[in-house]
Amino acid sequence: MRPRGIAILGSTGSIGTATLRVIARHADEFRVVALTAFGNATLLGEQADSTDPRYVGIVTPGGDADRAWATGAECLIEAATRPDVDVVVNAVVGAAGLQATLAALRAGKRVALANKESLVIGGEFVLRACHEGGGEIVPVDSEHSAIMQCIGARPESEISRLILTASGGPFREWDAERIAQATVQDALNHPTWTMGRKITVDSATLANKALEVIEAHYLFDVPYDRIDVVVHPQSIIHSFVEFVDGSVLAQLGFPTMELPILYALTHPGRVADAPARRFDPAAASPLTFEPVDVERFPSLALGIQAGRSGGVAPAVFNGANEQAVCLFLAGAIGFPDVPRAIESALAALSGLPAESIDDVAAADGAARAHVVELFR
Amino acid sequence: MRPRGIAILGSTGSIGTATLRVIARHADEFRVVALTAFGNATLLGEQADSTDPRYVGIVTPGGDADRAWATGAECLIEAATRPDVDVVVNAVVGAAGLQATLAALRAGKRVALANKESLVIGGEFVLRACHEGGGEIVPVDSEHSAIMQCIGARPESEISRLILTASGGPFREWDAERIAQATVQDALNHPTWTMGRKITVDSATLANKALEVIEAHYLFDVPYDRIDVVVHPQSIIHSFVEFVDGSVLAQLGFPTMELPILYALTHPGRVADAPARRFDPAAASPLTFEPVDVERFPSLALGIQAGRSGGVAPAVFNGANEQAVCLFLAGAIGFPDVPRAIESALAALSGLPAESIDDVAAADGAARAHVVELFR
Numbered sequence: 001m002r003p004r005g006i007a008i009l010g011s012t013g014s015i016g017t018a019t020l021r022v023i024a025r026h027a028d029e030f031r032v033v034a035l036t037a038f039g040n041a042t043l044l045g046e047q048a049d050s051t052d053p054r055y056v057g058i059v060t061p062g063g064d065a066d067r068a069w070a071t072g073a074e075c076l077i078e079a080a081t082r083p084d085v086d087v088v089v090n091a092v093v094g095a096a097g098l099q100a101t102l103a104a105l106r107a108g109k110r111v112a113l114a115n116k117e118s119l120v121i122g123g124e125f126v127l128r129a130c131h132e133g134g135g136e137i138v139p140v141d142s143e144h145s146a147i148m149q150c151i152g153a154r155p156e157s158e159i160s161r162l163i164l165t166a167s168g169g170p171f172r173e174w175d176a177e178r179i180a181q182a183t184v185q186d187a188l189n190h191p192t193w194t195m196g197r198k199i200t201v202d203s204a205t206l207a208n209k210a211l212e213v214i215e216a217h218y219l220f221d222v223p224y225d226r227i228d229v230v231v232h233p234q235s236i237i238h239s240f241v242e243f244v245d246g247s248v249l250a251q252l253g254f255p256t257m258e259l260p261i262l263y264a265l266t267h268p269g270r271v272a273d274a275p276a277r278r279f280d281p282a283a284a285s286p287l288t289f290e291p292v293d294v295e296r297f298p299s300l301a302l303g304i305q306a307g308r309s310g311g312v313a314p315a316v317f318n319g320a321n322e323q324a325v326c327l328f329l330a331g332a333i334g335f336p337d338v339p340r341a342i343e344s345a346l347a348a349l350s351g352l353p354a355e356s357i358d359d360v361a362a363a364d365g366a367a368r369a370h371v372v373e374l375f376r
Numbered sequence: 377m378r379p380r381g382i383a384i385l386g387s388t389g390s391i392g393t394a395t396l397r398v399i400a401r402h403a404d405e406f407r408v409v410a411l412t413a414f415g416n417a418t419l420l421g422e423q424a425d426s427t428d429p430r431y432v433g434i435v436t437p438g439g440d441a442d443r444a445w446a447t448g449a450e451c452l453i454e455a456a457t458r459p460d461v462d463v464v465v466n467a468v469v470g471a472a473g474l475q476a477t478l479a480a481l482r483a484g485k486r487v488a489l490a491n492k493e494s495l496v497i498g499g500e501f502v503l504r505a506c507h508e509g510g511g512e513i514v515p516v517d518s519e520h521s522a523i524m525q526c527i528g529a530r531p532e533s534e535i536s537r538l539i540l541t542a543s544g545g546p547f548r549e550w551d552a553e554r555i556a557q558a559t560v561q562d563a564l565n566h567p568t569w570t571m572g573r574k575i576t577v578d579s580a581t582l583a584n585k586a587l588e589v590i591e592a593h594y595l596f597d598v599p600y601d602r603i604d605v606v607v608h609p610q611s612i613i614h615s616f617v618e619f620v621d622g623s624v625l626a627q628l629g630f631p632t633m634e635l636p637i638l639y640a641l642t643h644p645g646r647v648a649d650a651p652a653r654r655f656d657p658a659a660a661s662p663l664t665f666e667p668v669d670v671e672r673f674p675s676l677a678l679g680i681q682a683g684r685s686g687g688v689a690p691a692v693f694n695g696a697n698e699q700a701v702c703l704f705l706a707g708a709i710g711f712p713d714v715p716r717a718i719e720s721a722l723a724a725l726s727g728l729p730a731e732s733i734d735d736v737a738a739a740d741g742a743a744r745a746h747v748v749e750l751f752r
Contacts, residue, residue, distance in 0.1 A: 275622030
């Protein structure tokens with residue numbers, strides 16, 4: 001059997017580079033066919049040299065002008081829809097990944113989805129594109145990969161509850177006053193996972209977990225009142241699934257993104273792989289769990305409520321959060337301004353129409369503009 | 377669809393009574409067709425009155441002579457092979473359950489197997505009877521049920537390791553000198569599970585875990601060097617399965633035998649059921665794990681070694697252990713005499729032939745005789 005063709009969108013980021021490491025260990029199974037990056041031409045060039053893809057694209061070209069690379073945002077779509085691509089690893093950061101997800105699904109591809117914003121913003125539209133195009137969405141997030149693995153071949157009717165685990169982020173034990181003073185450096189100091197900057201801040205506000213709850217709702221067709229979140233500081237159990245008879249399954253292991261990436265490529269099968277650190281229960285002991293404190297982390301409740309509200313609310317939540325995190329990382333606003341911005345945007349914009357993907361894209365833009373305006 | 381017909385062998389014991397509670401909650405799915413007990417005629421009579429089975433048998437009849445019950449050891453076989461029985465719950469204690477397991481499998485029944493000695497003593501013969509008769513073995517032990525649930529529909533080739541959890545029993549934190557003085561009362565004081573007397577003592581010596589390792593070897597066709605045991609005092613995680621890509625699944629919940637019993641009846645499906653205590657990670661926190669100390673619990677290593685040796689060794693291990701536990705419960709020998717008896721029997725009898733089920737039954741008998749002789 002020929003190796004499956006892989007397109008990696010966002011290849012120079014944390015998930016993209018991990019995907020390349022995974023594929024390098026399984027050259028008989030997978031071949032890199034297309035690579036795209038946002039703007040890191042140096043690393044993209046190195047990746048292209050070592051994997052020899054048929055297509056390379058960069059959204060914002062800079063130096064290295066002698067390379068014959070595709071340029072501009074449309075390179076994501078081109079890479080995602082090539083006939084020689086079987087699986088699109090969508091590791092684009094933020095809302096920019098949505099159009100590539102839609103295009104890949106319409107083209108009947110498997111989308112290994114690390115871009116959770118695709119489902120958060122485009123939920124119903126993404127599911128429709130998947131259905132109409134004969135595509136397939138396989139999550140790359142460790143939590144959703146865990147849930148998918150726990151469900152296995154079982155029918156949806158047997159699922160009674162999803163329990164997503166959250167590390168609690170760097171401020172888990174901080175009181176509200178101290179959180180109010182948190183610096184960018186504090187927020188980037190994640191206790192268990194090494195990830196990109198934006199998602200690391202989202203882990204500190206717990207906005208990330210709200211995005212994951214919304215994503216889980218769409219991926220597994222489970223209503224919000226049957227999706228719980230529990231804080232699990234060690235990040236060993238990646239999530240739980242409770243079944244109708246009360247039985248609970250969990251997927252676990254020492255934190256590494258390489259396993260969910262590999263599983264997204266091989267699902268529903270598995271291939272032999274040597275994890276960086278083999279699971280050892282005694283070395284992982286103790287595993288602790290505690291309820292989420294929504295008072296100290298208001299972004300979580302705001303996001304879940306946006307999911308329940310539906311319509312443009314998830315897009316407004318996500319757009320406002322992205323813009324606010326951008327301002328926070330730039331030093332322009334404080335940490336508590338992030339949920340404040342989200343709340344303000346949701347209050348102002350949740351009533352916008354949500355009839356089309358253009359409507360939700362417009363709401364996303366409006367939310368960003370609202371946040372910029374709020375702090376001007 | 378008519379309710380599935382259930383035969384319960386050993387209905388008055390801990391597993392038997394739990395099975396009756398489970399079936400009472402699911403009268404539309406299951407009907408008690410046959411009940412057998414060893415000697416508790418009073419409770420058996422109450423059970424027969426409330427479930428109205430078509431067949432009732434008692435191995436050792438006492439009072440209540442006006443009941444028209446079948447009597448003697450053959451009642452197990454009669455109950456297990458009735459045409460109106462779909463599932464045989466074999467909850468007989470000890471080696472006496474083997475013939476009923478063989479007969480049920482040869483008759484093409486599903487055997488919900490709580491009698492782990494069937495596989496420990498009769499391993500290859502039981503698997504052959506299952507294959508030839510078109511029967512099915514579904515484990516009732518919480519550990520093996522957990523493993524079966526984690527494996528789900530995945531092929532055996534994807535399993536890399538089984539990790540059975542052990543509570544560690546009441547002597548987990550006792551030093552060797554104190555264990556040497558342990559009384560019957562001490563040994564029956566199990567920290568997390570309420571079970572019958574024999575299996576509770578086996579949990580104190582960890583002989584029970586050795587029996588489970590051997591059982592897992594036969595049930596899941598995994599070699600002994602890929603079956604590990606870890607001590608998990610809270611008994612929340614019922615076992616782990618590691619797959620070839622390094623991913624680990626676990627099944628968990630607050631300890632109750634009713635869930636694995638129900639799942640053994642409904643497998644591979646599930647039916648809605650309200651567990652006595654719904655799983656709550658925060659209420660279960662912390663979960664701890666520690667290596668097994670084989671020095672203080674020699675029965676575990678003796679049993680696993682007997683499994684590896686094969687032939688009659690598992691039958692000798694089990695027979696010697698049953699006899700020694702019987703003597704310990706009667707106050708005739710001390711707690712450290714139990715592994716001592718096992719070791720002596722294995723050294724003396726492991727070379728006996730194992731060509732037939734009669735050979736292993738003879739080895740079982742020889743092991744018991746050896747232990748009786750040892751302490752006379």
